[in-house]
Amino acid sequence: MKKSALTTSTIALIAGLAGTALAEPGEDILTVATIGEPPTLDAMQTPTDIVLTIDQHIFETLFTYDAAWRSVPLLAADMPEISEDGLTYRIPLREGMKFHDGSDFDSADVVASLDRWMKINSKGKEVAEVVESLTADGDNAVVFKLKSRYAPLLATISQAAIILPSEKIADTLTEFVGTGPYLLKERKPDQYIQLVRFEDYKSPEGEISNYAGKREAIAKEIHFVPVPDANTRVEGLISGQFDFADSLPVSAYERVEASDNAKPVIFENSGWASMNINMQEGPLTNKDLRQAVQLALDPNDMMLAAFGDDRFFSVDGSIFPEGYIWHTEEGVVRYDEADPEGAAKMLSDAGYDGTPIRLLTSRQYEFHYKIGEVAKAYLEAAGFKVDLQVVDWATLTERRADPGKWDIFITHSNFPGDPTTINTINDNYPGWYVSDQKAQAVATYMEATSDDDKIAAWAGIQTAIYDDAPLFKVGNFNGLSGVSNTVSGYEPTYWPHFWNVTPAE
Known part of the structure; x- marks a missing residue:
């Protein structure tokens, strides 16, 4: 019982989608110009920046990174209990979480997902070499047993080790179902990826710190629009066509700063x-x-x-x-x-x-x-x-x-x-x-x-x-990006994210 799927083109292709958000105040849609079309939405297969930027809204991992880039709980309920010899990690899981298809999140999903990650992901394969076993401990915990100590374990499962419903797992994913604040509604390659708010999302607690802490899906929808040409991203931002434009050339800083519609954002x-x-x-x-x-x-x-x-x-x-x-x-x-x-x-x-x-x-x-x-x-x-x-x-x-x-x-x-x-x-x-x-x-x-x-x-x-x-x-x-003056709550991070962000009303 678990569920499902969505993604320069020319400026004309973009206009039909972006214009919806900007033409009708109150339609709380964020239109994001990205550097191009992602090759996949399967972050385990291809954990490139563009894939991770989009995926993090759909999928979640057991741990994520705080402002000091420490691994802190996300789908995990707490930090792991580690045995004295450093070879056993028991990870408690958050309860009451739902996938986008309405099915319950539990330890079986985590084991199946991380088994897949250890088979197909380059970092996962490195972890697999030191893992003796990964098993469920009831419905709400998993246990790693290691062959030898492996200090990077939490950091490596904090990135592309996305958790999927066990019933949806396949060598090649055809349904992209996660626990994140947004679910995939439609993908039109080379045109847009449409994400919509997941109404049953259950946010982690805590102060916002990089990717950690509270996650609120304020925007009703996020549209990721592939725009490979950097100058087109700049022009679309300045004209008000995009709410956010990623990876801008530093030469564009003054133009964006002088515009009426947008401001530059420097990510140190x-x-x-x-x-x-x-x-x-x-x-x-x-x-x-x-x-x-x-x-x-x-x-x-x-x-x-x-x-x-x-x-x-x-x-x-x-x-x-x-x-x-x-x-x-x-x-x-x-x-x-x-x-x-x-x-x-x-x-x-x-x-x-x-x-x-x-x-x-x-x-x-x-x-x-x-x-x-x-x-x-x-x-x-x-x-x-x-x-x-x-x-x-x-x-x-x-x-x-x-x-x-x-x-x-x-x-x-x-x-x-x-x-x-x-x-x-x-x-x-x-x-x-x-x-x-x-x-x-x-x-x-x-x-x-x-x-x-x-x-x-x-x-x-x-x-x-x-x-x-x-x-x-x-x-x-x-890094330089740009954001519309009508958008509030955006905080720069390495992979730009748009929960906790309020679009124009």
Whole structure:
């Protein structure tokens, strides 16, 4: 007895849907311009930002992230009871919750959903390697038994591990039924995804903090409209066609600010830019040369070239920014020193033979390209020969998989809920960061069960990263979006969400 389904096009296609909300005051509809059409609404299969942004209104997870990016209860009734050996997690579940089809939420749904997640999701597969069993403990609790301690467990089930009705689970989902504040009514690919308020939604309690706390479906409907062209999103926001426009170019800030209909929204620390270094082949397998790269570079100049305005970036050697429980200056060395002369001495002492450093970047992310240009100048000032290779993003991702074809590539990432999920820490991520001190630091982290122990262990991992130099963190960048002046209650988050948001009356 459980239930069900919904998604630039041209501006004309958008107008028919968006105009409904704006033409009739009191029709409390939010029209949201997104960066494009989601490939799926199955976050387990494809946990990309666009999918997670929409999905979080439909589906919920056992835990979610508060303002410090700690995992806190959502569908769970409380934090887990953890055995003394750290191998058993008993998670109590909230009672009285309903799915959108009217069926009851219980432990059978959680077990079936997480079993599917551990089979098809990349993070889920990692968790599956350490899970001995996952079972129901009555209707209102589940129990994980682990083969070994695994500190990131709660963080990994706080994101794409969405809970579905057990009867709806399939290899390929055809019905998208959750417990969230909105249910899926209709999806027209390349036109819109229509969500409507779930009248039987039962909100978690507590103060609003990032994704945690009270969730109220104030808007009657949310329409997510795919608008791949950034300038079209800007124009639609300024004209009043959209209530919210995601991922705007920083060059649009002044136009939006000067408009009568909308205001810009800056989301601080949306992500971080990095230069990842090849530790498997090439000249930078020499640790002294990698440390010379660290010493030579000027992150301020690179971020200023990339973003043009210090409202949109910050420079901080800590891999996680202030406000995260993982923020620490522990181990930070050779950062923001911009010392080409000192780097030149390191090159000489290390016996650098002039082999060109192949620096991969892409203009599809213009800020990557600008970072690359400035990095080239500083590295050459230190005595490196640099071959700056500018390719499309698809070519870069293909080339970086071959250790014989590059030495440094430029990329960016968000700040994950758990530090050990940072790509570079994975032995198999391009760059192939493998070292004894990293392995020992990560093992210490995996053994931790308390936040204090995890924080201390993470400081050890960051220290190893700076010493081994598998990457150079360039800096943190801020995201820009825009919201209508008639909308109230919107608070910026990494994945924009629209519960607790009041549209125009």
